[in-house]
Amino acid sequence: MIELQLFTTIRDKIDSEDYKDLHNIPLSKPKYFNWVRDVFEPYNVQQLGNQIGLIWRYNNLEEKFTFKELSNLSNQFLNYLRKNGVGEGDKMISQIPLLPCSWISYLASIKGGLIIIPAAVTLEERDLKFRFESAFPKVALADQANAEKIDKAESYFEDKIKIKIISEGTRDGWVSLEDVFVGDTSAEAANTKADDNLFYFFTSGTTGMPKVVVHTHYSYPFGSFTTSSWVGMKKGDVHYNISQPGWAKFFWSSFFAPWNMGATILGFHSDRFVAKDQLQALEDYKVNTFCAPPTALRSLILEDLSQYNFNLRQCVAAGEPLNPEIIEVWKEATGITIRDGYGQTETTASIVNLPNDDVKYGSMGKPTFLYHVVIADDEGNEVSVNEEGNICIKYDENVINGVFKTYLIQLDKMKKVFKHGLYYTGDKAYKDEDGYVWFVGRDDDVIKASDFRVGPFEVESVLLEHNAIVEAAVVASPHTTRSAAVKAFVILSKDYTPSKELAEELFRFSEDNLARYKIPRIIQFVETLPKTISGKIRRVELRANEALAKHNKEELENEFYHSKY
Template structure:
């Protein structure tokens, strides 16, 4: 039986309790650590190595690490940038930073030297912790960053402090900083589908406590679960489903550290081999899974699957269900929030729908003047922030009051996404506000067209954008990555166009289709439609849109 059995009742009655002071490491994690044998992590790599960590081990390692940070003069309120792959040290550092009141900034290993410089300068970061594969990027720009005082490495390198050697010198006793609920704890650089990344600040209580909903109700976790979230450590999704969500519920996390590119077969083999009970993958991974022969795999322990990052196409949900018996339950949220809308385990999924609002949030569809819209009308996805600000919502874009003011309008926080709510209260994603196509007076959301394309066996992935047109203003253009065994041709273009006309309203079909090897994506795996759109407008008109 799922943790949530009656959605309407839970949504109506649920209230978060937020104390005046809260420190996740002390007040949640260390409570689970009282059981010395309780598993917190099962870690594996590509070479057959396995490591197990208990809550108690992580608690002690994080206390040693907090002592090490303080010995360098890194103190409460200071910022540290952590660029690490899925190594256990990433979790130790995260816990240690929270414990010490140091502001943790995760960064993906795909960051360039320029990206790192931007983050260190804008966040005034005093320390960078990374691995040997990424250290050279930091060394390249270190001389231009007087604010950056300390270089720490997982491994060994000249001119760097070795994290594991250093923390071994310190005591596993540490009194956690008595952090106020509203003190900043984490800064996420938004994935930047448009423009430069912004610094979204989350606080010590609101964000971890907000993820109680993520862990308990959407991921449906219990203390007996082993949860695998595929997210890169640099993305906020790692905080959702590899850190706060599972550990609030006392669940153990499964971590696969891989040095190569994403390997669908390897991932499915691990899912079959280990006693993983719950799984969270990005839509891009599921889209590749369903191209495999899923009948070859058995997942005897798996009971619950979710996806997040961008909407999952109905066809993918259907194929996965036929092969595994499990429904992928989409969840929607942002770097700035916890889970906002989701398909919770206690109600029926309408394939392609985002689901219903998460307990603790009043989510609605509003027009540009802030008025709530009736079912069936497309509008802006917004969260009510007055009279009471919801738990889990970010505090502000740090050092950027103009951007903060842009997204808070009247009683609402605007997500920048557009959707429709149906008569049953389910939300249906249309697209980023900037992604909606205006063709001959019609408004066309890219997601519906992409979903139709992905239903065709020739299509592995698709991205749909506006392309300028003299007569219609804009037309629908699709960029398509073909599935193995298919080749580009004029015949296939026509076939895909006819297919879309049958699956969705005929006026939505892509009047142009371009076949490409790979879609441009953010470091967190979201399709960068903006890049495709700007390329298209520059090519045709010599200007950006």
């Protein structure tokens, strides 16, 4: 029960908003740890058993599950796997949308010591084939739309998936989920070690195939307390995070962080994002804490927010530029400041604006209590205040935090990211005199123009403040004398159309709000932007296309140049 006591101590500090004292809690990692056995069952099930742990909504369907019910169903799921020859160390790939069996199967897998491979529903056959080549699963869980993809990917291999479970209906070679939820509702937990592998997260980079990030039975469940503190969760809250179960952030904010705190999770499933439906869900379910990507928030603030009666206490956002307009409109309507934060698939929330901190608009905030973050140069030396450097985390395998264990197959990358006693995140930032961290950009996204370094994040943030712009992506464009010029690809709102006059207006707007060396010298109006399946802009693709176009001296549609190009 030692681990439960530690989790209780941290939970109580977060619940009482005593964030500063979190740094003073003595931490030690146990040899053995199973989050379901050591935390979820003694706390969520035994102490809060009749509390609603999960609310699921889809169209007119609604299901509510108490923590006790979730435990019973997950034990039946685990028992079925074990009866059919699946055990500790085996792998399960899950490619389903936001369904209750996401949470149930993950609880079963953690308790049984399986390794979880989350897969986004947007992944195609070739993506799954790469995953099977990297780590062939013994169990697959899918809905009807994705089961066919898994079957096709499996056909390339001599090995076959032992158990394939379909979430609804029937399919040849697949077991119906309803046939899994039978029998004994109790199961013994695997005695997993704290450092045993739990997650294989496949995360897209700007170049090459996805990296396979390995997290352990301790790194993500315990590390997710930093997310709990960032969001400002409390026991009994209803928490809603807009994220799909195929991504690491789902486990940050839609799994461990709320349940570590004894909060209820809202799983609002929809076939497409409709701002009015999202806002109505916030009202109907009296959501207390809310996390959404800036892209979603931009859509939400276009609605008449005064028509809704919110019960919100805290709102956070991460992933893309959070421009001041979003913050201001949201605060005017709800009275709540959206707070920014930073983390990676390789970590949990490591730099955030805490609920009781003064927020500096545009800053990611300060390091969270589990992470010793420094801004360092390439040799590992901490740089001066307001000097740009690498976002790094001091790394010691004996120190407890949420840093990942290893890359699974790209072991050559380990020496690049772990050096000088630091973990190099691959992102650039600077720290001001008050300790706030300001994001500059990905290391390979930073633009070198006329010997100046320009971070696309800052330029995009300014452009997004203009009413005409819905989305923006800034990259380097080859230039004969500057080495590179700053180019902005922008998507316009429905009330605007591309024109030379609008481009000139945006140039002037940039000049009024940016240092001269940062202003875009080229603006191109586009209908869409290339993105990864997790929704992040693929600047690497934009850069490559731009370089080719300039090399071929192409005249691009709706492209306009600054008078001082």
